[in-house]
Amino acid sequence: xxxxxxxxxxxxxxxxxxxxxxxxxxxxxxxxxxxxxxxxxxxxxxxxxxxxxxxxxxxxxxxxxxxxxxxxxxxxxxxxxxxxxxxxxxxxxxxxxxxxxxxxxxxxxxxxxxxxxxxxxxxxxxxxxxxxxxxxxxxxxxxxxxxxxxxxxxxxxxxxxxxxxxxxxxxxxxxxxxxxxxxxxxxxxxxxxxxxxxxxxxxxxxxxxxxxxxxxxxxxxxxxxxxxxxxxxxxxxxxxxxxxxxxxxxxxxxxxxxxxxxxxxxxxxxxxxxxxxxxxxx
Amino acid sequence: xxxxxxxxxxxxxxxxxxxxxxxxxxxxxxxxxxxxxxxxxxxxxxxxxxxxxxxxxxxxxxxxxxxxxxxxxxxxxxxxxxxxxxxxxxxxxxxxxxxxxxxxxxxxxxxxxxxxxxxxxxxxxxxxxxxxxxxxxxxxxxxxxxxxxxxxxxxxxxxxxxxxxxxxxxxxxxxxxxxxxxxxxxxxxxxxxxxxxxxxxxxxxxxxxxxxxxxxxxxxxxxxxxxxxxxxxxxxxxxxxxxxxxxxxxx
Numbered sequence: 040x041x042x043x044x045x046x047x048x049x050x051x052x053x054x055x056x057x058x059x060x061x062x063x064x065x066x067x068x069x070x071x072x073x074x075x076x077x078x079x080x081x082x083x084x085x086x087x088x089x090x091x092x093x094x095x096x097x098x099x100x101x102x103x104x105x106x107x108x109x110x111x112x113x114x115x116x117x118x119x120x121x122x123x124x125x126x127x128x129x130x131x132x133x134x135x136x137x138x139x140x141x142x143x144x145x146x147x148x149x150x151x152x153x154x155x156x157x158x159x160x161x162x163x164x165x166x167x168x169x170x171x172x173x174x175x176x177x178x179x180x181x182x183x184x185x186x187x188x189x190x191x192x193x194x195x196x197x198x199x200x201x202x203x204x205x206x207x208x209x210x211x212x213x214x215x216x217x218x219x220x221x222x223x224x225x226x227x228x229x230x231x232x233x234x235x236x237x238x239x240x241x242x243x244x245x246x247x248x249x250x251x252x253x254x255x256x257x258x259x260x261x262x263x264x265x266x267x268x269x270x271x272x273x274x275x276x277x278x279x280x281x282x283x284x285x286x287x288x289x290x291x292x293x294x295x296x297x298x299x300x301x302x303x304x305x306x307x308x309x310x311x312x313x314x315x316x317x318x319x320x321x
Numbered sequence: 322x323x324x325x326x327x328x329x330x331x332x333x334x335x336x337x338x339x340x341x342x343x344x345x346x347x348x349x350x351x352x353x354x355x356x357x358x359x360x361x362x363x364x365x366x367x368x369x370x371x372x373x374x375x376x377x378x379x380x381x382x383x384x385x386x387x388x389x390x391x392x393x394x395x396x397x398x399x400x401x402x403x404x405x406x407x408x409x410x411x412x413x414x415x416x417x418x419x420x421x422x423x424x425x426x427x428x429x430x431x432x433x434x435x436x437x438x439x440x441x442x443x444x445x446x447x448x449x450x451x452x453x454x455x456x457x458x459x460x461x462x463x464x465x466x467x468x469x470x471x472x473x474x475x476x477x478x479x480x481x482x483x484x485x486x487x488x489x490x491x492x493x494x495x496x497x498x499x500x501x502x503x504x505x506x507x508x509x510x511x512x513x514x515x516x517x518x519x520x521x522x523x524x525x526x527x528x529x530x531x532x533x534x535x536x537x538x539x540x541x542x543x544x545x546x547x548x549x550x551x552x553x554x555x556x557x558x559x560x561x562x563x564x565x566x567x568x569x570x571x572x
Contacts, residue, residue, distance in 0.1 A: 209418065211372065211412075223419065
């Protein structure tokens with residue numbers, strides 16, 4: 040065998056091994072939470088709030104955390120979208136490829152890389168300063184900050200990849216700007232935007248560190264924006280921290296619930312974007 | 322000669338640079354007019370002035386008049402969408418809209434409300450796809466994405482899409498330059514057939530294509546019209562020195 044063929048073969052083996060590591064990790068995680076969590080998973084678990092003594096192994100469930108997590112993630116996603124969309128549109132329509140646009144993109148990329156615990160700590164300081172307690176609202180705001188860079192960059196990229204010639208084609212047929220925007224541009228961009236939104240949603244619902252200080256935790260169902268709220272990642276965290284095996288098992292069951300939610304979201308986002316993007320012009 | 326498009330002292334500026342200098346032209350109805358000249362001579366700019374595409378670019382200024390059927394399309398109060406409906410455009414590269422083959426053709430008719438949904442629309446779509454010479458190839462996949470077509474088929478789809486808004490004039494901006502020779506022939510053949518019903522204005526830098534298609538030729542150089550006239554005269558007996566230089570490959 041010639042050296043370049045050996046090189047080729049060696050690289051193939053290395054790449055195969057990396058794929059194996061990634062796929063194997065996912066498999067190992069899924070198997071662990073399935074094996075450990077499935078026995079503890081019950082209807083009661085997902086349909087009730089914790090009763091007294093829940094963390095000692097008595098009855099109750101994690102419905103408060105499931106609902107709380109959805110409230111947090113939905114609220115944060117909507118809030119983040121309200122900012123991400125205008126920022127992305129500004130970057131494309133006004134700032135274009137100016138230095139200012141590059142700075143905004145750089146800022147977004149740095150924000151993307153900041154650990155979520157830092158967001159949490161930062162939010163906590165602000166809330167202390169303003170004299171606000173840990174609450175659903177605080178959690179939503181901090182999670183929105185966490186989502187913002189992910190969403191903005193995703194939407195920015197989608198708009199950037201939309202060729203102007205498609206709009207020109209629509210104008211050439213006598214369409215107005217509004218008709219072109221609603222009938223052509225949206226069709227072209229929607230799959231990418233939805234993917235970006237769901238990606239950010241998935242990140243928010245699974246994050247524990249950022250909500251630790253700002254959203255607090257409670258055994259009650261969330262009823263008010265201004266009161267603390269439970270979340271699934273923290274439910275896992277607290278239950279795993281107890282010395283009782285049956286409670287720890289419930290932690291795995293909670294992790295299972297969270298994983299299934301994230302899995303459903305990411306699979307459905309793929310499905311939606313595949314369905315919508317069959318017509319997309321590249 | 323019946324004049325369809327008339328250009329009167331047209332000047333176009335991109336920022337500070339002048340792209341067209343005092344252009345005056347009369348283009349014949351139901352004939353193929355070929356605009357030719359070296360790169361950067363203003364061919365495409367002239368073409369884009371006929372459907373008011375110049376204003377899609379920032380900092381473009383247009384002075385002068387372009388008359389279609391005697392109506393100045395740059396006059397205040399003219400509905401630009403109406404002007405563009407009267408002119409179909411074939412771009413250098415085909416850009417299908419992000420929808421199915423059927424919807425691409427139906428798009429313009431839906432915009433302008435020129436055809437009802439259902440059976441009538443089906444018939445119109447078929448009609449225009451046939452006119453563009455694409456029907457046989459796509460009749461079984463009308464509701465599949467237009468992006469699945471080959472680039473040559475896409476260009477014919479763009480032709481069908483343009484015809485569907487019932488234009489009077491078909492503008493072509495080097496419409497075969499991105500296509501393989503067979504697809505290019507397809508397009509040329511269609512344009513030749515369509516000229517009985519439409520006025521065709523096409524930009525090209527391919528001399529042989531110009532010879533094959535042209536009834537009338539406009540030769541441009543550095544933003545000015547050097548020579549314009551019937552194709553036969555133009556190719557056999559050019560009046561201007563610069564035209565001769567171009568035809569023999571000197572510029």
